[in-house]
Amino acid sequence: MTDPLTTLETDLNTLATVSGGTASATGDLQAAQAILALLVTATGSPIGPAVAGFYSAIATALNDVVEALQAISQKLSSLTADGNPVSGSDAASALSALQNALQTAASLVPGASSATASALSATTQFTTLFTNLLTTAGGDLTQAATTLNDIALQLGAIATAFTNAAAGTA
Numbered sequence: 001m002t003d004p005l006t007t008l009e010t011d012l013n014t015l016a017t018v019s020g021g022t023a024s025a026t027g028d029l030q031a032a033q034a035i036l037a038l039l040v041t042a043t044g045s046p047i048g049p050a051v052a053g054f055y056s057a058i059a060t061a062l063n064d065v066v067e068a069l070q071a072i073s074q075k076l077s078s079l080t081a082d083g084n085p086v087s088g089s090d091a092a093s094a095l096s097a098l099q100n101a102l103q104t105a106a107s108l109v110p111g112a113s114s115a116t117a118s119a120l121s122a123t124t125q126f127t128t129l130f131t132n133l134l135t136t137a138g139g140d141l142t143q144a145a146t147t148l149n150d151i152a153l154q155l156g157a158i159a160t161a162f163t164n165a166a167a168g169t170a
Helices: 004-015 027-041 047-076 088-108 115-136 141-166
Strands: 016-019 022-025
Touching: 004 016, 004 027, 004 115, 004 141, 016 141, 022 027, 022 141, 027 047, 027 141, 047 141, 088 115, 088 141, 115 141
Parallel strands: none
Antiparallel strands: 016 022
C-alpha cells in the first residue's frame, strides 16, 4: 500500500513544481484554475458570487495550512527536547509510540462521531503523515523540513489558483 505522503507528493507535483524556493503552477493547475473561474464568470448572480466566496474560503484555509507547515518546517531541522537535539529516528520512534497510544485511546472513546474521537483521529492521521515524512527522509530532519516546506509552497500555489479563480481570472 502506498503511503499517504507519497500520494500527496505525486498529486502536488502534478499541480505545482518547486524550484529555487518558489512553486510554479503546472499546466494542469492552470487548466483547473481556468475551469474553476468559469463557474464564477459564466454562471452570473447569485451563483457566481457564491462560488467566488467558496473559492476564497478554500484559498484562506490553504494559506493557513501553508503558514502552519512552514512554521513546523522552520523548527523541524533544529528540534530539541530538554535542550538536547532530537534525531530523526528518535522523533519517528516517539511518533510511532504516540500513534499507537492515540489509536488505543480512540478505540475506547464512545461515539465515533464525537469531538474527542474526531480529534484523536485527526491527530493519529497527522502523526502517521509525519512518521511517513521522517521515514521518506531517511530520518534526516533537515531533509524532512525541506520536503515539508516544498509541500507548503505547492499548497500555496494551489491557494493562489483558487484566489485567481475567485476573481474570475483564467
